[in-house]
Amino acid sequence: MPVEQVIEQEPGAAAVLAGDRIDVLREFAADLGARGEELGLIGPLEAPRLWTRHVVNSALLAPLIGAGARVADIGTGGGMPGLVLAIVRPDARFLLIEPMERRCSWLSEQIEVLGLSNAEVRRGRAEEFHGAFEVDQVTARAVTALRKLVPLTAPLLRDGGEMLFLKGSSVESEIEAASKVLQKHRVRGAEVAELGAELASDGLLAETTRVFRAKIVRHG
Numbered sequence: 001m002p003v004e005q006v007i008e009q010e011p012g013a014a015a016v017l018a019g020d021r022i023d024v025l026r027e028f029a030a031d032l033g034a035r036g037e038e039l040g041l042i043g044p045l046e047a048p049r050l051w052t053r054h055v056v057n058s059a060l061l062a063p064l065i066g067a068g069a070r071v072a073d074i075g076t077g078g079g080m081p082g083l084v085l086a087i088v089r090p091d092a093r094f095l096l097i098e099p100m101e102r103r104c105s106w107l108s109e110q111i112e113v114l115g116l117s118n119a120e121v122r123r124g125r126a127e128e129f130h131g132a133f134e135v136d137q138v139t140a141r142a143v144t145a146l147r148k149l150v151p152l153t154a155p156l157l158r159d160g161g162e163m164l165f166l167k168g169s170s171v172e173s174e175i176e177a178a179s180k181v182l183q184k185h186r187v188r189g190a191e192v193a194e195l196g197a198e199l200a201s202d203g204l205l206a207e208t209t210r211v212f213r214a215k216i217v218r219h220g
Helices: 012-035 047-059 082-088 101-113 146-156 171-177 179-184 197-201
Strands: 070-074 093-098 119-123 135-141 157-167 187-195 209-216
Touching: 012 047, 012 082, 012 101, 012 197, 047 082, 070 082, 070 146, 082 093, 082 101, 082 119, 093 101, 101 119, 135 146, 146 157, 146 171, 146 179, 171 179, 171 187, 171 209, 179 187
Parallel strands: 070 093, 070 135, 093 119, 135 157
Antiparallel strands: 157 209, 187 209
């Protein structure tokens, strides 16, 4: 019989990032913690670090989402970062792209239960939607290395659109390995930004995270 895991206590950064959307975020986190492992959304060791490692980590991207932006989140899985961002940024619209039917069903359920009118699920892989639409920004977390991720996502962006990919400590080497791919897809202004530094210094966040930022410039 599986041992029920205790969900991590909500860190102080959550309320700061979510503002008046914190209750919705709490409802999402509670359900993910309760059913996530059973549904294959999170691993068996993730509940005790659910907020820090997954929810807050995703919400740190919220300030970088443009007002009124149309955003595609690739490989949304258990809702990170796309569904979390849809919760805390109701002014933007999110397309949650996920190939697995079981995960799509859960995401659609969450959208309905949480009353999110700014999010919709698209079942499939990113490359299946090339030419189907263009968005202002594209997000991804723990999907694949940049040299593979850029060709999957660049065609989804409008000219001038922005990539926002949450990455780990190896991001600099990923950028180096993807140099030819970045050039081919006309990716400009690539940089790595640290998210959450102020929250960490205030004692509200245990650790910061990194985001790869870059724009697609097809003309000029």
